[in-house]
Amino acid sequence: MIDPAWRKAVITVKAYPMMTCGDELLLYWHGLNNEGEPYQHEVRRFVTERQVGHDIVFVVRGDHIAELEGGSLEISYQVVGRQIPAAWASQSLQLEIGDVSPHLLPPIADDAVGGSLDPGRVPEGTSLTVRPYSKMAAGDRLILIASRDSKPLWRDVLDIEAHAVGRTVSFWIEHSLIAPHLGHSLTLSYVVRRGHSVRRAEPLSIRIGPLVRPALQAPRVQELGEGWLDVDVLPGAATVVIDGVGLEAGEWVWFQCNGAGFTVYEREITEATAGQPVVFTVPIDFWQAQRNRSVSVFYQVERLDDVSQRSPDLTFQVR
Known part of the structure; x- marks a missing residue:
């Protein structure tokens, strides 16, 4: 070590x-x-x-x-x-290098979103990825095991050849193996067998069905007073914060201000920004054009599973 x-x-x-x-x-x-x-x-x-x-x-x-x-x-x-x-x-x-987990990394369900896999989105089936693991070698046998409520359902086997060593490998799961378990959770795990030795991976628990998300909250404007926005005290821009949305890498956020005209901003979520609040800054020029008017702002999220969510409007006066 x-x-x-x-x-x-x-x-x-x-x-x-x-x-x-x-x-x-x-x-x-x-x-x-x-x-x-x-x-x-x-x-x-x-x-x-x-x-x-x-x-x-x-x-x-x-x-x-x-x-x-x-x-x-x-x-x-x-x-x-x-x-x-x-x-x-x-x-x-x-x-x-240092302290290494005794278990291999769990597999990845490629089409799962937020821990859920919707059979309706994968009528042709779906893939399960196994990441490279330490001491991976030709001759290893990967055994994938699916279970529900601790009862084995089915298994599959992949033999590692020399060309696969050090690379991700995958299993294909037919739709017929997923659909009957709608509304339940499946546990997917694998073992690596080499001769008489066996190494086990951490299990992946995945819910079968569409992901149920809570409704979005309205955006928050940091400089907002009691229902109004004072342009004269803005520090060059208004800061809009979108939080508690549970964003994942690859999703998109669209933010829109409606008043005398409108302005739209968009943001793609990356691995670095996933799960973090999204912040937009709207320049003072826009707000100066809205003096003595009512303005509404909202945002929309395009999810990985092709679902669109729209927040409630936040409406306030600009003065």
Whole structure:
């Protein structure tokens, strides 16, 4: 195990047969973080005349260690040289970085939204993704198990071939395996079997049916008084906050102000902004054109499951 707090890691490659001045060594520092995402770093070295017959030392900085905290690492190297007829690659050294969960990451239901999977949206079936896992190797057997109320329903098997190692893999789930469980929750999990050893993944619990969302709340204008907005005290713009919407990456928010004319803003939700309040700033020019008028504002959310939600209007006077 490697301590993720290390400032550096020192890797030594022993002198090898037919070592020659001019040889090129490429160190591979490839791993998976605690979310199953791949991370790759490579270091290149050349053998000089003074180094022939001696060990070659590589130094990997601490930031490349920290990137893999809670994950796994494979270190290997390749040698290319005129005395070597073809590129020669070493075996991999497999390590863990810090405290690693004893369970593999849960599978991902690709068409699920908010923990729900609507059979009506996937009449042809749906896929279940398994992220790369530490020590993934050809010959592994993945066994997917579906259950309801702790009772097994069905299973499927995927054999890992060499071309799939280090990549996401997937299972296909037919519509007929989902639809009968409308209104219930299914548990999906998998095990990795290699010889007599078995590693288990954390289970994924998913509700079968359309996602039921609460009604949206009206937007909030921070500078609003008791039902009115004073243009003279605005600090250059009015700030509109949309909160408590449960936004997911890939969804869109449209915000509209209606008065003497209207203005529309839009925002796509990213991984970084998912679940966070959405803030729009409406410049003072718009509000100055609304003096002594009534203005209404609202927003609309386009969900991943093709559902559109519209908030109530917030209406107030501008003066």
